[in-house]
Amino acid sequence: MKKIGIADTTFARVDMAKIAINELESNISGYKIIRYTVPGIKDLPVACKKLFDEKECDIIIALGMPGPKPIDKQCAHEASLGLINAQLLCNKHIIEVFVHENEANNNKELAWLVENRTREHVLNLIDLLFNPKNLIKKAGKGLREGLKDAGSLLE
Numbered sequence: 001m002k003k004i005g006i007a008d009t010t011f012a013r014v015d016m017a018k019i020a021i022n023e024l025e026s027n028i029s030g031y032k033i034i035r036y037t038v039p040g041i042k043d044l045p046v047a048c049k050k051l052f053d054e055k056e057c058d059i060i061i062a063l064g065m066p067g068p069k070p071i072d073k074q075c076a077h078e079a080s081l082g083l084i085n086a087q088l089l090c091n092k093h094i095i096e097v098f099v100h101e102n103e104a105n106n107n108k109e110l111a112w113l114v115e116n117r118t119r120e121h122v123l124n125l126i127d128l129l130f131n132p133k134n135l136i137k138k139a140g141k142g143l144r145e146g147l148k149d150a151g152s153l154l155e
Helices: 014-025 042-053 070-090 108-130 132-137
Strands: 003-007 032-040 057-066 094-098
Touching: 003 042, 003 108, 003 132, 014 032, 014 057, 014 094, 014 108, 032 042, 042 057, 057 108, 057 132, 070 094, 094 108, 108 132
Parallel strands: 003 032, 003 057, 057 094
Antiparallel strands: none
16 A cells, blocks of 8 residues: 655644645545644655655655745745755655745635645646656646646647
8 A cells, every 4th residue: 555645834824734635535545644744844854754764655745835034935945955855865756835925915815826736736646656657648738736837838
């Protein structure tokens, strides 16, 4: 049975893991979810490494909501670098799902973006783990998770 790790934070303003779990349950069966919640996004890399090393997860989705200030963007960048390092150390995928608070004009739009980006990235996780050929079909399409797709330059 495949193990899917979900690393999320208490700093997020939405329970992103709950959304991810709902999307997983709506689309596939035959897996086990292991959730690890940490205080903030800079804690996500070690949470993911522990999910790989100690819980033997096959893939992880890392969920977080950086704040709107420059320091928040810096922290998100540092967390991203840590997640990349964890992927390379473990030779396994971590799907990073960050939604910055200033990506939307109001709380309603922000909540919509969090939900849609999380759900769309869960579908990417499912393809990576169970149906990798599906991603080949989507290559070069300018797909954007949570936002309007940019589209292909050649179509």
